[in-house]
Amino acid sequence: MERAARPLRVAVLASGRGSNLQAVLGAISAGRLGATVVGVFSDKARAPVLERARAAGITTRALPPTGFAHRLAFDAAMFDAVEEAAPDLVVCAGYMRLISEPQVTRMAGRLVNIHPSLLPAFKGLHTHRQALDAGVTRHGASVHYVTPELDGGPVIAQARVPVLAGDDPQTLSDRVLAREHPLLVETLRLFAAGRVALADDHVVVDGSPIHVPLQLDPDNALTPASLSDI
Ligand code: GAR
Numbered sequence: 001m002e003r004a005a006r007p008l009r010v011a012v013l014a015s016g017r018g019s020n021l022q023a024v025l026g027a028i029s030a031g032r033l034g035a036t037v038v039g040v041f042s043d044k045a046r047a048p049v050l051e052r053a054r055a056a057g058i059t060t061r062a063l064p065p066t067g068f069a070h071r072l073a074f075d076a077a078m079f080d081a082v083e084e085a086a087p088d089l090v091v092c093a094g095y096m097r098l099i100s101e102p103q104v105t106r107m108a109g110r111l112v113n114i115h116p117s118l119l120p121a122f123k124g125l126h127t128h129r130q131a132l133d134a135g136v137t138r139h140g141a142s143v144h145y146v147t148p149e150l151d152g153g154p155v156i157a158q159a160r161v162p163v164l165a166g167d168d169p170q171t172l173s174d175r176v177l178a179r180e181h182p183l184l185v186e187t188l189r190l191f192a193a194g195r196v197a198l199a200d201d202h203v204v205v206d207g208s209p210i211h212v213p214l215q216l217d218p219d220n221a222l223t224p225a226s227l228s229d230i
Contacts, residue, residue, distance in 0.1 A: 008035040008192040011087035013078075013095040014042055018049025020093035020114060023181035024188060025056050033185055034192040039085035041078060043097055059085070065097075072100050079103040089191050092146065093184065101148040109198040111146040114184050116176050118158055119144060123151035128169040128176065139163050139172060141180045142213065143187040145198050154203045156196060159183040159216035182220040190222065 012021050021040060027033035040053035045062040053060045061081050068074035082090055092099075092113040104111065117127040119142040122134075131139040140160040147153035159179035163172060190196040195206050202209040212225040 005034075008188065009038045009086060009088045010035050010188065011038055011082050011085050011090045012040045012049075012053075013082070013090060013092045014040060014047065014049040015044050015096040016047055016049060016094045018047070018052040018094070019177065020180060020184050021049055022052055023185055024091075024093075025052075025058075027185040027188075033189055035188055038087055039082065041082055043074075043078070043095070049094070071098075072102065075100045075103045079106060089188075091184070091188070098150060099146060104146055104148050107146070109145070112143055112156065112187070113146050113151070113153075114180055115142050115144065115151050116173070116180065117151075118142060118160065119151055119155050126169070128172040131163060132167060132169065132172065137163050139176060141176050141183055143183060145203070147201075154198065154201060155213040156190075156203050156205075157183060157187045157214040157216065157222050179216060183216045186216060186220060186222045 010024070014021060024033065024035070025037065028035055028037070037058050039059045039061060040049060041061045041063065042050055043063060043065055045064055050060045050062060063078050063081060065074045068077065088110065090107055090111045092111070117131065118138065118140045121136070122130040128139070138160050140158055142155050142158045144151070144155040145153040159182070161175045161179055190205070197204045199209070205214065210224070214222040215225045217223050
């Protein structure tokens with residue numbers, strides 16, 4: 001199940017700032033991630049993520065949804081463009097659109113998303129506000145396979161952070177984002193090593209299905225969750 005030595009070809013879909021892309025690029029250039037970003041794709045022509053990608057010499061494609069008759073047509077065009085880059089894996093890193101079922105099916109097992117909550121808690125938008133309103137003491141981020149259900153696909157790995165007294169959505173978001181970056185990089189390292197796959201809607205790591213997501217530990221290693229984490 002180990003991959004060959006060739007770098008993992010990663011396409012990134014993003015709508016905004018691009019700090020997760022930057023973390024991936026940083027890990028690649030530091031020699032910590034055996035991957036190459038083969039294209040950055042956005043639904044927003046002015047997204048800062050595109051500038052970051054261009055600065056790193058990466059091919060970019062902005063495809064705004066205006067002009068498409070419907071979401072299915074837009075998504076088909078977007079994923080046609082993505083497929084031209086021949087990625088092994090497509091990473092949604094702050095891509096703020098629902099992807100329609102035909103494209104999710106087309107990309108099955110090759111499409112992942114990073115989401116700022118401990119899924120299945122707090123799907124959708126404003127996750128930090130949702131967490132504060134719910135009064136939870138732990139929050140975090142998840143990397144999961146994309147399925148047609150919004151933020152509902154099998155979770156590969158998570159990073160937890162405490163919710164502290166006095167937090168507001170911004171302080172909580174900052175704390176989560178700082179852990180998103182190593183979470184995404186470490187999850188991509190698993191993919192680059194050929195250690196993770198999707199089989200029958202289950203995440204398989206090193207050949208065995210996992211029943212709870214891997215956890216990012218304080219040393220930025222992904223480890224199996226202990227029973228106390230469940
Ligand atoms: C990240 O916090 C990511 O988890 C979130 O958008 C932010 C993008 O930041 N994604 C979602 O909310 C998807 N539902 P970035 O552009 O700096 O990487």
